[in-house]
Amino acid sequence: MINQLSWKVGGQQGEGIESTGEIFAIALNRLGYYLYGYRHFSSRIKGGHTNNKIRVSTTEVRSISDDLDILVAFDQETIDVNYKELPSTGVILADSKFTPKKPEDTEASMFAVPFTEIATGLGTSLMKNMVAIGATSAVLDLDIHVFEEVVREIFGKKGDQVVAKNMDAIKAGFDYMKEKLEVGLQTMQLEKADGKKRMFMIGNDAIALGALAAGCRFMAAYPITPASDIMEYLIKKLPALGGTVIQTEDEIAACTMTIGASYGGVRAITASSGPGLSLKMEAIGLAGITETPLVIVDTQRGGPSTGLPTKQEQSDLMAMIYGTHGEIPKIVIAPSTVQEAFYDTAEAFNLAEEYQCPVIVLSDLQLSLGKQTVEPLDFSKVEIRRGKLVTEELPEIENKGYFKRYEVTEDGVSPRTIPGMKNGIHHVTGVEHAETGKPSESATNRIAQMDKRFRKVENIRFDTPVYKNAPHEDADILIVGFNSTRGVIEEAMGRLKNDGLKVNHAQIRLIHPFPTDEVLPLVRSAKKVIVVENNATGQLANIMKMNVGYAEKITKYVKYDGNPFLPHEVHTKCKELF
Amino acid sequence: MATFKDFRNDVKPNWCPGCGDFSVQAAMQRAAANVGLQPENLAVISGIGCSGRISGYINAYGFHGIHGRSLPIAQGVKMANRDLTVIASGGDGDGYAIGMGHTIHAIRRNINVTYVVMDNQIYGLTKGQTSPRSAVGFKTKSTPMGSIEQSISPMEMALTVGATFVAQSFSTDLKDLTALIEAGINHNGFALINVFSPCVTYNKVNTYDWFKENLTKLSDIEGYDASNREMAMQTLMKHNGLVTGLIYQNTERQSYQDLITGFSEAPLSEADLNLDQAHFDKLVAEFM
Numbered sequence: 001m002i003n004q005l006s007w008k009v010g011g012q013q014g015e016g017i018e019s020t021g022e023i024f025a026i027a028l029n030r031l032g033y034y035l036y037g038y039r040h041f042s043s044r045i046k047g048g049h050t051n052n053k054i055r056v057s058t059t060e061v062r063s064i065s066d067d068l069d070i071l072v073a074f075d076q077e078t079i080d081v082n083y084k085e086l087p088s089t090g091v092i093l094a095d096s097k098f099t100p101k102k103p104e105d106t107e108a109s110m111f112a113v114p115f116t117e118i119a120t121g122l123g124t125s126l127m128k129n130m131v132a133i134g135a136t137s138a139v140l141d142l143d144i145h146v147f148e149e150v151v152r153e154i155f156g157k158k159g160d161q162v163v164a165k166n167m168d169a170i171k172a173g174f175d176y177m178k179e180k181l182e183v184g185l186q187t188m189q190l191e192k193a194d195g196k197k198r199m200f201m202i203g204n205d206a207i208a209l210g211a212l213a214a215g216c217r218f219m220a221a222y223p224i225t226p227a228s229d230i231m232e233y234l235i236k237k238l239p240a241l242g243g244t245v246i247q248t249e250d251e252i253a254a255c256t257m258t259i260g261a262s263y264g265g266v267r268a269i270t271a272s273s274g275p276g277l278s279l280k281m282e283a284i285g286l287a288g289i290t291e292t293p294l295v296i297v298d299t300q301r302g303g304p305s306t307g308l309p310t311k312q313e314q315s316d317l318m319a320m321i322y323g324t325h326g327e328i329p330k331i332v333i334a335p336s337t338v339q340e341a342f343y344d345t346a347e348a349f350n351l352a353e354e355y356q357c358p359v360i361v362l363s364d365l366q367l368s369l370g371k372q373t374v375e376p377l378d379f380s381k382v383e384i385r386r387g388k389l390v391t392e393e394l395p396e397i398e399n400k401g402y403f404k405r406y407e408v409t410e411d412g413v414s415p416r417t418i419p420g421m422k423n424g425i426h427h428v429t430g431v432e433h434a435e436t437g438k439p440s441e442s443a444t445n446r447i448a449q450m451d452k453r454f455r456k457v458e459n460i461r462f463d464t465p466v467y468k469n470a471p472h473e474d475a476d477i478l479i480v481g482f483n484s485t486r487g488v489i490e491e492a493m494g495r496l497k498n499d500g501l502k503v504n505h506a507q508i509r510l511i512h513p514f515p516t517d518e519v520l521p522l523v524r525s526a527k528k529v530i531v532v533e534n535n536a537t538g539q540l541a542n543i544m545k546m547n548v549g550y551a552e553k554i555t556k557y558v559k560y561d562g563n564p565f566l567p568h569e570v571h572t573k574c575k576e577l578f
Numbered sequence: 579m580a581t582f583k584d585f586r587n588d589v590k591p592n593w594c595p596g597c598g599d600f601s602v603q604a605a606m607q608r609a610a611a612n613v614g615l616q617p618e619n620l621a622v623i624s625g626i627g628c629s630g631r632i633s634g635y636i637n638a639y640g641f642h643g644i645h646g647r648s649l650p651i652a653q654g655v656k657m658a659n660r661d662l663t664v665i666a667s668g669g670d671g672d673g674y675a676i677g678m679g680h681t682i683h684a685i686r687r688n689i690n691v692t693y694v695v696m697d698n699q700i701y702g703l704t705k706g707q708t709s710p711r712s713a714v715g716f717k718t719k720s721t722p723m724g725s726i727e728q729s730i731s732p733m734e735m736a737l738t739v740g741a742t743f744v745a746q747s748f749s750t751d752l753k754d755l756t757a758l759i760e761a762g763i764n765h766n767g768f769a770l771i772n773v774f775s776p777c778v779t780y781n782k783v784n785t786y787d788w789f790k791e792n793l794t795k796l797s798d799i800e801g802y803d804a805s806n807r808e809m810a811m812q813t814l815m816k817h818n819g820l821v822t823g824l825i826y827q828n829t830e831r832q833s834y835q836d837l838i839t840g841f842s843e844a845p846l847s848e849a850d851l852n853l854d855q856a857h858f859d860k861l862v863a864e865f866m
Contacts (some may be wrong), residue, residue: 029866030866086638095803145642158662197866198866199862199865199866200865200866201865205865209861209862212853213853213858213859214851215849215850215851215852215853217842217846217849217851218654218657218658218846220650220654237861238840239838239839239840239841240840240847240857241849241853242840242841242842242844242846243841243842243846243849244657244840244841245688245836246653246657248650248683249680249682249683250679251680252650253647253649253650253679253680254650254682256643256644256647256650256651256654257650257653257654257657258654259643259651259654260623260641260650260651260652260653260654260656260657260658261654261655261657261658262653262654262658263641263651263654263658264621264655264656264657264658264659264662264846264847265658265659265845265846265847266657266658266846266847266849267850267851268654268658282644283608283644283647286643286644290641374865376862377862379853379855379858379859384851384852399588400586400587400588401588401636402587418659418661418847419618419619419621419639419655419659419662420618420619420639420659420661420845420847421618422616422618423618424618424639425617425618425638425639426638426639427633427634427640427642428639428640428641428642429633429634429640429641429642430643430644431642437632437640438589438634455608520661
């Protein structure tokens, strides 16, 4: 009996690889297993190698695994690209159609299974994916009835006959493989899961759900990988709440329309990835100087320019902190789990209104697209706080004076009226302005307004700015990361502990303003600090050096080949430091 | 009832004496009063340039944004609060150069916003460079040998991308201009009003006298029918775009907001932000 395993299905893009993985995963998720998925795909509709790797476990997992137990291959490329992940106990289930060749330097076993042939015999070669699921189930000794519900949900619309045919395909694959297994191969029997129902979702789902929970009723966005899911989810769900999504003509319109909507008083969001964020920069500055609440999601991918559009990277950090010309207050938060993506997105709306500034919810491709099992979300934890939004009736202003929308206050935050409010009229401009919003170039006013704006973010109230697992007062090593690296660091940490090292872990959730007070003691007390990040220059390491010092202690561990870190990589790198 | 004086504030415009934009501002204020608005129910969203300052000169909610982006901001405001009257405004550089993409898409989207372009065929605030409205041969600081690019015909362009309200005016025709802005506000959809608003400092060609000589009022053309798109296009082509009045209006097509599935009748800005637990649970269950 095993308590976890890794399964991967690969083939040409457009062959149904994704849906094969999806059906397999949903069924296992419903049995109560914890899953963590990773999709390898290209920026094209059809063709090109794609694979879907799914880790299955009886306990929570938040990282892809180092190796692979079962590889389902629909072409030779899948074998050639992925076989090195297979240990000697690994199994390749390959479609006999392409006459698979097993590489010489592997001890894994390979079975040529007539996926296509069986499927064609049952009516259509399209069902080869189902045959593969059946064959996998035989290896895992799963009861294939678990797939029935999922198959019905997916193919039900096409009629009972299609459902039955697909189930027949699963059964045929199962029976074929079962027979083979009787003549030798060991099954990899999975321990039973707890049977609890949990959500199975991607980070982008959680971001979109967080927006809905926070009262967001409008989105303006432009399609881009890996952010489009957020827009696609909200356009499905907002009509029931009276809201809508506009797919704009470009990223600049997406950002400025969101600013307009937010100025107009609705909770609004825009989401994009690096190239889109580059285009939004001028508008972010506008929101900054006009103190308009603005929530933007940046799902990072490989940059610069078009870069690696479907690959993992965390290289927008500096751009998100400093991006836009001139200087504005800004908040950058970086959830590191799907659950946090939900809570943090919801909270971003509060922060944007409380501090009246742009709030960037930073994600990365692996967090945004890696489908995983998620523990229940506590909706009661979502609050709606609108800061100094004026809700009461305002006194009349004499002589057509304007409302002091940019009143210089102690905490820097000024009362905010929205269009339609009587006696709340003021001017809004990206030109430096005085308290009523009217343009002013006076030096004293400039200083007063700049200082006021920056005063707002001096003491950001953000729950858990750093996720800490720091049991040691005198750690040998402090591992630091942000966004999706949390799981991989946790796994490496467990292994380092077995090596006898004292390890602390900090995952930075509030990237800007940097939570120096939280991080400093951890850095100070550790012998060595390693910052794990998916970029080339060590952006978070540099931000830490800037804010907490101890430059000599801080080592960056970077990876920028487009792939997420693997647990053994982080483990090995940390060990090398000693 | 508010009068046009209620739409005045205490800011003195920084436009040059004689600038056409003064009359556009006056027409906007009059139109707002004539359609029965209160100042707090009007939002004027403007771009960057001399004309972009207009949102700061009207007693209403004013938003002076970034260059070329008045339209997406204005559409966002209207989406947030469909009860507001939203006027977007800016110059020909703002709307037909840096913001042209937004102009075209705002026209075809047809959100209920009135867009008033102050067209002076030149970049004034940056002290005299060519604009997409400058004629071939027009000499400016950036085209010392004369412009060699074709001038844009915004009215014809608007007709081809599906405009439902296209009008043109001349800043000195205060009465006509006011009436057109009123009609634009009352139009259920996007209204584009191009206003010839001479730059007395940098454009010595397209002057008040030049316009007086070259413009034809559509009301003087016998049998002109503003509901006839083909006639509108032919008339524009015949007069090289130099006509004033309501060029085209389609009252049949619904506005964007009327066509959105499930869109709230009440302003989104007044929506109850709280999701009920049952609704949330239903959303969560879809992921199980």
